Amino acid sequence: xxxxxxxxxxxxxLWLLSVPLSGREDAALLPLGAAAALLQxxxxxxxxxxxxxxxxxxxxxxxxxRSPMSLQEMAYxxxxxxxxxxxxxxxxxxxxxxxxxGTVGIHGDSPYYFITSAFLTMALVLLHTFWGVIFFDAxxxxxxxGLALVVGGHLLASGLTFLNPWYEASLGxxxxxxxxxxxxxxxxAGGSFRNLLKCLSCEQQPEGRAVLYSALQARPEE
Amino acid sequence: MITxxxxxxxxxxxxxxxxxxxxxxxxxxxxxxxxxxASEAGEAQAHRKRRAGxxxxxxxxxxxxxxxxxxxxxxxxxxxxxEELTLKYGAKHVIMLFVPVTLCMIVVVATIKSVRFYTExxxxxxxxxxxxxxxxxxxxxxNSVLNTIIMISVIIVMTVFLVLLYKYRCYKFIHGWLIxxxxxxxxxxxxxxLGEVLKTYNVAMDYPTLFIVIWNFGAVxxxxxxxxxxxxxxxxxxxxxxxxxxxxxxxxxxxxxxWVILGAISIYDLMAVLCPKGPLRMLVxxxxxxxxxxxxxxxxxxxxxxTVGMAKPDTAARGPSQQTWDAxxxxxxxxxxxxxxxxxxxxxxxxxxxxxxxxxEELEEEERGVKLGxxxxxxxxxxxxxxxxxxxxxxxxxxxxxVAILIGxxxxxxxxxxxxxxxxxxxxxxxFGLIFYFxxxxxxxxxxxxxxxxxxxx
Numbered sequence: 001x002x003x004x005x006x007x008x009x010x011x012x013x014l015w016l017l018s019v020p021l022s023g024r025e026d027a028a029l030l031p032l033g034a035a036a037a038l039l040q041x042x043x044x045x046x047x048x049x050x051x052x053x054x055x056x057x058x059x060x061x062x063x064x065x066r067s068p069m070s071l072q073e074m075a076y077x078x079x080x081x082x083x084x085x086x087x088x089x090x091x092x093x094x095x096x097x098x099x100x101x102g103t104v105g106i107h108g109d110s111p112y113y114f115i116t117s118a119f120l121t122m123a124l125v126l127l128h129t130f131w132g133v134i135f136f137d138a139x140x141x142x143x144x145x146g147l148a149l150v151v152g153g154h155l156l157a158s159g160l161t162f163l164n165p166w167y168e169a170s171l172g173x174x175x176x177x178x179x180x181x182x183x184x185x186x187x188x189a190g191g192s193f194r195n196l197l198k199c200l201s202c203e204q205q206p207e208g209r210a211v212l213y214s215a216l217q218a219r220p221e222e
Numbered sequence: 223m224i225t226x227x228x229x230x231x232x233x234x235x236x237x238x239x240x241x242x243x244x245x246x247x248x249x250x251x252x253x254x255x256x257x258x259x260a261s262e263a264g265e266a267q268a269h270r271k272r273r274a275g276x277x278x279x280x281x282x283x284x285x286x287x288x289x290x291x292x293x294x295x296x297x298x299x300x301x302x303x304x305e306e307l308t309l310k311y312g313a314k315h316v317i318m319l320f321v322p323v324t325l326c327m328i329v330v331v332a333t334i335k336s337v338r339f340y341t342e343x344x345x346x347x348x349x350x351x352x353x354x355x356x357x358x359x360x361x362x363x364x365n366s367v368l369n370t371i372i373m374i375s376v377i378i379v380m381t382v383f384l385v386l387l388y389k390y391r392c393y394k395f396i397h398g399w400l401i402x403x404x405x406x407x408x409x410x411x412x413x414x415x416l417g418e419v420l421k422t423y424n425v426a427m428d429y430p431t432l433f434i435v436i437w438n439f440g441a442v443x444x445x446x447x448x449x450x451x452x453x454x455x456x457x458x459x460x461x462x463x464x465x466x467x468x469x470x471x472x473x474x475x476x477x478x479x480x481w482v483i484l485g486a487i488s489i490y491d492l493m494a495v496l497c498p499k500g501p502l503r504m505l506v507x508x509x510x511x512x513x514x515x516x517x518x519x520x521x522x523x524x525x526x527x528x529t530v531g532m533a534k535p536d537t538a539a540r541g542p543s544q545q546t547w548d549a550x551x552x553x554x555x556x557x558x559x560x561x562x563x564x565x566x567x568x569x570x571x572x573x574x575x576x577x578x579x580x581x582x583e584e585l586e587e588e589e590r591g592v593k594l595g596x597x598x599x600x601x602x603x604x605x606x607x608x609x610x611x612x613x614x615x616x617x618x619x620x621x622x623x624x625v626a627i628l629i630g631x632x633x634x635x636x637x638x639x640x641x642x643x644x645x646x647x648x649x650x651x652x653x654f655g656l657i658f659y660f661x662x663x664x665x666x667x668x669x670x671x672x673x674x675x676x677x678x679x680x
Binding site: 001002005008009011012013015016029033036037040085086088089090092093094096113116117120121124157158161162164165 | 616617618621622625626629658661662665666668669670671672673674676677678679680
């Protein structure tokens with residue numbers, strides 16, 4: 001979350017610099033939106049580097065050479081936190097205003113502002129989570145394809161919101177994008193149709209327990 | 223208002239001291255901690271209870287040595303174990319501190335956003351005599367700097383006074399002073415707070431009910447904080463009085479003065495904890511020489527076990543002995559089974575002399591948490607509350623400051639794990655908080671507003 005905030009700070013600095021150049025507040029928003037998305041991906045990369053170091057540190061410190069949290073869990077958490085802070089920043093002021101008196105769209109804007117904001121924020125949070133998982137995995141395995149698709153997806157999602165009062169063109173594709181990214185992230189994290197079935201039928205996994213137990217037994221002899 | 227402004231010298235007392243982060247050494251009684259001193263007082267307690275909490279491990283071991291176990295070999299082996307355990311449980315301690323800090327901030331922000339009283343300007347404390355109503359920017363800046371100088375010097379004078387009292391063993395005076403100040407916090411400020419909240423929500427309450435409620439709240443609070451009580455209740459009370467104190471500061475400090483004071487106090491904290499001639503450091507060293515706890519309850523301890531095992535170090539160690547055998551059962555509250563643990567402890571104590579110490583350490587590390595001075599709570603909440611009160615009604619600024627403070631706290635705890643000595647908790651968090659406040663308010667807010675007006679998501 002902190003890193004996302006830093007990226008936001010950098011983006012707003014850029015925007016502030018662009019305002020006097022163009023004379024209008026919202027002139028440079030499209031390139032700035034792209035710049036902001038790129039900065040966020042940069043910060044996600046920084047997050048990856050940081051967490052990778054932490055992961056290695058924890059692994060060396062622990063007794064059995066494995067860190068208590070796997071890199072995928074870290075990826076999920078990092079993506080989720082990016083999503084949460086990004087979503088919260090997007091929507092909390094809107095929520096605060098919605099609690100007060102007023103009429104939506106009284107000046108001719110769309111009356112569906114609040115509900116579409118809510119759905120867009122939800123899509124964004126989910127997207128960030130999925131992107132986190134895919135990004136970390138791609139960085140770990142050094143696959144440029146995954147990275148490019150994450151960055152491209154982010155730019156696409158941001159760009160689609162520029163079409164905003166035309167909600168069919170923006171909400172629909174964004175949700176399709178979310179779904180596809182979700183399935184891809186699920187696959188990246190090691191899930192598959194069979195895993196899903198196994199999970200749903202609540203099967204036990206005894207072999208995992210045995211490993212743990214033997215690791216424990218070794219300790220008292222130290 | 224006038225009455226408590228006159229009493230504010232005693233209200234000042236709580237805010238002088240507790241601005242530092244210390245490891246989990248816990249004195250046998252819930253102790254006051256002049257924040258800075260507390261950190262080092264922790265080392266004083268080390269010989270009594272070797273809380274390895276977060277990163278004080280080696281020091282604790284050193285402290286333990288002092289009390290007579292002195293085997294250097296065991297020491298180094300223990301140190302290595304300590305390191306591992308420290309970092310392993312470090313995350314848990316971080317969470318143990320995040321929760322109360324977050325709760326305190328939530329209480330303060332919720333109150334600020336809903337109760338009008340705390341954002342109205344109704345006069346100033348006598349510690350900040352210069353008004354900020356002047357038209358010129360230079361004059362206003364000058365006034366706020368002067369206010370800050372006065373406030374910080376009051377704090378320094380109080381701290382030195384406290385150190386002198388402690389040095390010359392005027393314990394009764396100190397206890398009386400602390401009891402008086404917490405009395406005032408628990409009764410007077412709570413009464414005012416309750417009154418304002420009831421006014422805001424237009425709820426009627428008769429005086430007898432009010433008397434009973436406040437009497438019970440205050441009496442239980444005094445007992446919990448200064449004597450014994452369930453740990454969570456004590457923590458809750460400490461959070462509440464920190465929030466009340468922070469609200470008072472938010473109300474009575476003029477705007478620019480508040481920001482300058484926050485900056486100055488984090489510098490003061492840094493210097494007072496780390497400089498060798500600082501009054502607080504002297505206090506801690508004195509306490510260490512005398513091998514006694516410092517003061518009751520001005521420190522928030524996230525320790526899992528506080529009251530029952532307080533008087534006896536042995537019972538304190540009960541849970542951990544289990545720890546060595548059942549490493550996997552991390553989440554188990556060993557504290558809940560005192561008798562069991564005691565028997566365990568006695569049997570581990572007899573066979574090998576080194577073993578019990580290891581288990582004691584692990585145990586104490588497991589159950590002792592980290593300690594954070596209440597002054598830190600207060601100033602974090604002041605920062606976030608001010609952000610909520612004055613940032614153009616913007617929630618983004620409040621959230622950004624909140625994240626910044628938590629990250630600062632995280633970094634401070636990390637440094638604590640690395641340096642293993644008392645550290646000031648204010649500087650990093652407050653610096654991040656201030657940077658984020660000003661940058662979010664001036665840079666990010668217009669950007670986000672423009673984006674939101676076009677419903678663009680980045």
